[in-house]
Amino acid sequence: MIHDVIVIGGSYAGMAASLQLLRARRSVLVIDAGQRRNRFAGHAHGFLGQDGVDPAVIASTARRQLEAYPTLTWLESEATGITGEQDAFVVTSAEGQSHRGRRVLFATGVTDQLPNITGLAERWGQSVFHCPYCHGYELDQGRIGVIATGPMSVHQAELLAEWGKATLLTNGALMLEPEGRDGLERKGITVEDTSIHAIEGDADVQLTDGRALSFAGLFVATTIAPSSSLPSDLGCEIAENPMGRNIAVNASKQTTVPGVFACGDVAFVPGAVSFAVGDGALAGMQMHRSLVWPETMS
Incomplete structure (x- = not known):
């Protein structure tokens, strides 16, 4: 099958984007290696309605809510390769399986260099x-x-x-x-x-x-860089910022490669759970619009 969207990275931003797409009854494949940036922290703060909650609890609750939608496929794995173009992307997982998608979202997060x-x-x-x-x-x-x-x-x-x-x-x-x-x-x-x-x-x-x-x-203040090389492998522009490097996107969360979007810490500074969720929700809606009106997205 071909998925409407393949989301690479299933943390807060990736799940927030997926939720918008699932509620639009689009087929979504999430490939997630389970390496949340805040996995070392015991409490999340500054996130309205979730202040003081364990970040792992927030993530697991969100995943359970996503799994209530029948058009979700969740793969616990690492995306190791990507080829193709808009409407015909192929993402390879660590097990060597190939997955086809019309759109791709990078929500892979960043690596902190201490x-x-x-x-x-x-x-x-x-x-x-x-x-x-x-x-x-x-x-x-x-x-x-x-x-x-x-x-x-x-x-x-x-x-x-x-x-x-x-x-x-x-x-x-x-x-x-x-x-x-x-x-x-x-x-x-x-x-x-x-x-x-x-x-x-x-x-x-x-x-x-x-x-x-x-x-x-x-x-x-850490130096940040995208956690995955896949965006640059596919040709996405990587931009410099005061904190390091991230994926360059426009106001619609599109990268420089047609059909490829990015959100969360990998595409937005500063990083926090609340920002990641909001950025992901925006990316999900914009990706849905690109599927409905592809001719208007540039």
Whole structure:
């Protein structure tokens, strides 16, 4: 059979898009490898109606709701290849099976590249975060450490000062001019230039000079990139942004390849569950319209 839409990536954005298409009684194949970006976090925040809920619970509930629609096919696998063109795409799964679709949606998410600091990756999503709106409130106005990765970290520290007493740890990734340093200090932000040796405990920063700084939580701006090479393999333009790279899309969530759409973190910055759901819902509606009126989509 040929599916109306093949959705590659079944997390929040992919499921939100699928829901719109299923309610339009379109046949949807979701191929999902189960690697949600927020799989390390125990609670999701800032998502109306789901504040404080385990992200895994949100995802499993959403999938059960999708499975109530008879035109859904869900494949727990990884998409490993894609060829074709609009109305005649072929997606290959890890098992070597070929699946045909008229449209393709990339909702594959992004990969976060963290600084190479001992103990940092193990605490990602638990006491090391990237989004203050998702995790700042729970730190109860305690001490917050911001690990610099580049010039944007200055703005991250200024923003996080809204949630607690912030310290910017430059860690060799940022050289501040005197006026920039003075500006941060006037806002009550401490600047620490000694390099980081390791992260221990919940959010204890061990410095190379032997000192230890304890924080309620740590924040770091990661560098992001699409989790899958399939979009670029198919010819989709990959755009640079202040956070890294994502798939270039227009206002209708279309990529530069006709018949191919993208949504969620892989096509939208910043990343949060609420944004992913909204972006996915928009993509689903636009994909349905492309099936109804293909001549109007450009």
